Amino acid sequence: MAEYVNLNGTLHPAQDAHLSIYDHGFLYGDGVFEGIRAYDGRVFRLDEHVARLYRSALALAIEISIRPDQMRAAILETVRANEMRSCYIRVSVSRGVGLGLDPEHIDRTSTIVISTKQLRLYPQSMYDNGLEVVTASTRVPPAVCIDPQIKSLGRYINNILAKMEANRVGAGEALMLNMAGNVAEATGDNLFIIRGGELITPPTSEGALVGITRLAAMEIARSQGIPVREAPVTLYDCYTADEAFLTGTAAEVIPMVRLDCRNIADGKPGPLTRGIIEAFRVCTATEGAPIYD
Numbered sequence: 001m002a003e004y005v006n007l008n009g010t011l012h013p014a015q016d017a018h019l020s021i022y023d024h025g026f027l028y029g030d031g032v033f034e035g036i037r038a039y040d041g042r043v044f045r046l047d048e049h050v051a052r053l054y055r056s057a058l059a060l061a062i063e064i065s066i067r068p069d070q071m072r073a074a075i076l077e078t079v080r081a082n083e084m085r086s087c088y089i090r091v092s093v094s095r096g097v098g099l100g101l102d103p104e105h106i107d108r109t110s111t112i113v114i115s116t117k118q119l120r121l122y123p124q125s126m127y128d129n130g131l132e133v134v135t136a137s138t139r140v141p142p143a144v145c146i147d148p149q150i151k152s153l154g155r156y157i158n159n160i161l162a163k164m165e166a167n168r169v170g171a172g173e174a175l176m177l178n179m180a181g182n183v184a185e186a187t188g189d190n191l192f193i194i195r196g197g198e199l200i201t202p203p204t205s206e207g208a209l210v211g212i213t214r215l216a217a218m219e220i221a222r223s224q225g226i227p228v229r230e231a232p233v234t235l236y237d238c239y240t241a242d243e244a245f246l247t248g249t250a251a252e253v254i255p256m257v258r259l260d261c262r263n264i265a266d267g268k269p270g271p272l273t274r275g276i277i278e279a280f281r282v283c284t285a286t287e288g289a290p291i292y293d
């Protein structure tokens, strides 16, 4: 079946969806995006993703030319056009088209692209046995330079470099530190540690994205009676944690069992992590905006 892409409100076969070479997203990373997932006919936390997209755009003074409810409908329409039930949905929005940095001199009609893909996931064995992670030398930019709450295209060059550091040593992910040397997050996932029965995750002021899976994991933990706290996390805290895991739309909830050649506790996924993974799978299977009524 042909793959369809929604470009500025119109569905095109993927090979016919063309962007200007002067699109500000391409030229300068001047845009925002969301990575969303559908599970068996339902889009997980669609409204939260759309809301975050518009907050990111607002913070960068990018005017998205359609309303959030129209964006929501366009996302669902695109998944339907591709006859998908479970997939990864990518929404990218750029400021507009024109050469030169100055937004005054470009056509500030936002470019909006919505596409769907089959996901390549971590293999099940990594959920069962956990992920080996390394600390990257590439830092997250300080919040005074670019607020980590903004899911912008341009921000990701550092994350890509950090991911390449992980690839170089065969690790599944890389942790990124902030300028103070505390752990901010992984390249495309948030970090959690468990210590003394308590769940701890770095606050966004430490350089973490306000992850939607992060929020789901916090809600699940609280509902299971596990206390949750946002606090700075050091590498020492990770090395000596009872359990650790990462959360993200792509990875879902995945145990982190080794960091920088050190086992975390016994080097196996811990019981609280397993409980949260199980509950998260129930959430993704039962919640979400229906794609096909």
Ligand code: PXG
Pocket (backbone or CB within 6 Å): 034, 035, 036, 090, 159, 185, 186, 187, 188, 189, 190, 208, 209, 210, 211, 212, 213, 214, 247, 248, 249, 250
């Ligand atoms: N931190 C960063 C830097 C991220 O990019 C997360 C944490 C997890 O957030 P969510 O809301 O997904 O729980 C992310 C998510 C992509 C892609 O297109 C990127 C993400 C998610 C899905 C797809 O590469 N980043």
